[in-house]
Each structure stands twice: as C-alpha cells, then as structure tokens.
Amino acid sequence: MRKDHITPFQLERSAVRGRLVRLEKSLESIIEWRTYPPIVQKTLADFLVITVALASTLKYKGVFTLQAKGDGPIRIMIADFTHDGHLRGYAQFDEKILKSMDQALLEKEGVMALFGKGLLAFTVDQGIYAERYQSIVGLLYPSLAECINHYFEQSEQLRTFIKVLTEKSKKGHWHGTGLMIQALPLVLKGMDLQEDNWERAYILCNSVTPKEMISQTLSDEEVIFRLFHEETPRIYEKHPFLAQCRCSRERIYRILKSFSEKDIRPHKG
Numbered sequence: 670m671r672k673d674h675i676t677p678f679q680l681e682r683s684a685v686r687g688r689l690v691r692l693e694k695s696l697e698s699i700i701e702w703r704t705y706p707p708i709v710q711k712t713l714a715d716f717l718v719i720t721v722a723l724a725s726t727l728k729y730k731g732v733f734t735l736q737a738k739g740d741g742p743i744r745i746m747i748a749d750f751t752h753d754g755h756l757r758g759y760a761q762f763d764e765k766i767l768k769s770m771d772q773a774l775l776e777k778e779g780v781m782a783l784f785g786k787g788l789l790a791f792t793v794d795q796g797i798y799a800e801r802y803q804s805i806v807g808l809l810y811p812s813l814a815e816c817i818n819h820y821f822e823q824s825e826q827l828r829t830f831i832k833v834l835t836e837k838s839k840k841g842h843w844h845g846t847g848l849m850i851q852a853l854p855l856v857l858k859g860m861d862l863q864e865d866n867w868e869r870a871y872i873l874c875n876s877v878t879p880k881e882m883i884s885q886t887l888s889d890e891e892v893i894f895r896l897f898h899e900e901t902p903r904i905y906e907k908h909p910f911l912a913q914c915r916c917s918r919e920r921i922y923r924i925l926k927s928f929s930e931k932d933i934r935p936h937k938g
Contacts, residue, residue: 672691672692672693672694673691673692673693673694673695673696673909673910673911673912674690674691674907674908674909674910675688675689675690675691675721675722675725675907675910676689676690676691676889676890676893676904676905676907676908677725677904677905677906677908678893678897678902678903678904678905679853679902679905680850680870680897680900680901680902680903681901681902681903682866682899682900682901683867683869683870683900684852684853684866685851685852685866685867685870685900686726686850686851686853687848687849687850687851687893687897688722688725688726688847688848688849689846689847689848689889689892689893690718690721690725690846690847690848690849691845691889692714692717692718692721692835692844692845692846692847693842693843693844694911694912695717695756695910695911695912696714696717696718696835696843696844696912697842697843698912699713699717699756699757699758699912700713700714700843703759705760705762706762706764706767706768708767708775708783709743709762709767710837711835712743712746712760712780712783712813713746713748713758713760714835714843714845715812715813715814715833715835715845716735716737716746716748716758716813717748717756717758717845718833718835718845718846718847719735719813719814719817719831719833719847720733720735720748720749720750720756720758721750721756721847721910722831722833722847722849723735723791723817723831723849725908726849726851727793729752729793729795730795730796731751731752731793731794731795731796732749732750732751732752732793732794733749733750733751733752733791733792733793734747734748734749734790734791734792734793735747735748735749735789735790735791736748736789736790736791736792737780737784737787737788737790737808737813738784738787738788738790739783739784739785739786739787739788739808740784740785740786740787741766741782741784741785741786741787742762742766742767742783742785743760743761743767743783743784744761744762745759745760745761746758746760746761746784747760750910754908754909754910754911755910755911755912755913756910756911756912756913757912757913770782778811779810779811779812780808780810780811780812780813780816781808781810781811784808787808788805788806788807788808789805789806789807789808789813789816789817790803790804790805790806791803791804791806804820804824806819806820812833813833814831814832814833817829817831818830818831827851827852827853827854828851829849829850829851829852830849830850830851830871830874830875831847831848831849832847832849832874832875832877832882833845833846833847834879834882836883844883844885846882846883848877850870850871850874852866852867869900870897870900873896873897873899873900874896874897877892877896881895881896889904889907890904
C-alpha cells in the first residue's frame with residue numbers, strides 16, 4: 670500500500686516532539702504531472718517532503734507555502750499544504766542551462782548551484798481575517814534540509830532538526846521520507862537540561878540510516894522505536910494526506926500577482 674501520511678510522536682524523556690513523514694503516491698503524482706529533468710524531480714521531491722514536515726508542526730487553518738526563488742537554472746519552486754491535507758507543488762526551470770551545468774559543481778554545491786543567488790520563504794496564510802506569517806531563509810547550503818536547519822539554528826524559534834531522503838526505485842516509484850524533531854517550549858525552564866535533552870535527541874535522530882528511512886518493510890512505529898526507545902516515545906495517530914490541485918481563476922490571479930513580470934515570463938523548459 671502506497672504511503673502518504675504524517676506520524677507525530679513525542680519523546681517523553683527529552684521533552685522533544687517529532688514527525689515522521691512519508692510521501693509516495695502524492696510525490697509521484699506531483700513530480701510526474703510535468704516532464705521535469707531528473708535533477709529537478711529530485712529537488713522538488715525534497716521540497717515537498719520538507720513542506721509537509723514543516724506544515725505538520727503548525728496549528729493553522731489555511732495554507733502553508735514553501736517557495737524558493739533565484740537567478741539559477743531553477744527559477745521558481747513552490748509547494749503548499751493545506752490544514753486539511755492537500756499538497757501540491759511546481760517548478761519553473763531553464764532546461765538549456767541545466768543541461769550545460771558542470772556536474773562536479775552541481776554535486777558539490779547542490780541547491781546553491783541550482784537556484785543561484787536565491788531565497789527560501791515559508792508562509793502561513795490563514796485568509797484575509799488573520800495576520801500573514803512569513804520567514805525567509807538564505808539558500809547557502811548544498812541541500813534544502815541544511816538550509817532549513819541553519820535557519821532554525823540562527824533564529825530565536827524552537828530548536829529544530831530535519832533529515833530528508835527521497836529516491837526513485839528501480840520500478841519507477843518515488844519514495845520520500847522526512848524525520849524531524851523539535852524541542853518543546855517547556856524545556857526552556859532549564860537551559861542545561863534543555864541542551865542535554867536536545868543533544869541526545871539530535872544524535873539519535875541523526876543516526877537514522879538511509880535504509881531505515883526508505884524501508885518498505887519497517888513501519889513508522891518500528892523506525893521510531895529503533896531510534897528513540899530510550900527516550901520513551903509516545904506515538905500518535907497517523908494523519909493521511911493527498912496531492913490535490915485547488916486551482917481557480919481567483920487563486921491563480923493572487924499567485925501570479927505575488928511575482929514580478931520577469932518571474933512569470935515563460936522560460937524554456
């Protein structure tokens with residue numbers, strides 16, 4: 670059975686909450702909606718996993734949007750996730766520049782080479798009657814996960830760490846997993862205790878192997894207990910979601926209005 674769900678959990682000993690996110694059918698549906706080059710497919714897959722993971726930690730009624738813009742061969746990448754579990758994503762790119770890219774540079778710099786001088790923004794939009802929240806992240810690291818982790822390290826928000834793994838199987842199916850942990854506010858009462866708890870949870874989270882993340886035989890519960898059994902994990906009910914377009918004339922107009930004329934001008938690819 671193809672997996673598209675979020676499994677929330679809490680580590681009682683270390684006062685840390687987490688999410689194990691699985692994307693399969695939804696990932697495939699969005700990626701194969703257009704003819705993307707392999708490197709754009711892989712980047713969009715990571716992007717979608719991160720979008721679901723970040724959105725799942727927030728309490729909101731509306732749309733969470735992750736958007737990257739730059740002057741590199743990938744001009745725009747955008748994904749959004751609604752509070753009721755609808756996911757979508759899109760990428761705009763210059764195929765000619767992508768084909769001419771130096772592979773050694775691409776392997777070394779990753780998203781920095783793909784987006785060039787760019788920014789990553791995440792936005793929570795709860796409609797016209799609520800304040801719009803936005804944070805901006807510099808694309809200064811080779812992977813999207815590293816960019817997100819650096820943002821949370823530098824910000825005054827809760828300590829957060831995410832690991833992402835996506836791949837296309839030999840049978841042509843996409844699999845994506847995100848494992849994210851976040852310190853609970855109550856641990857701020859004791860800074861020494863907070864650091865000890867966080868460091869322990871971080872080391873355990875970072876120890877997850879690619880095989881465990883992409884495993885088609887291990888359940889979410891088994892993965893979480895393998896990593897965090899000493900932290901007394903409490904696992905909550907899974908939240909399913911799906912890929913679904915919510916396009917309308919009004920929505921498309923609002924999205925296009927947020928971009929400059931240069932951004933929406935058609936590019937080859």
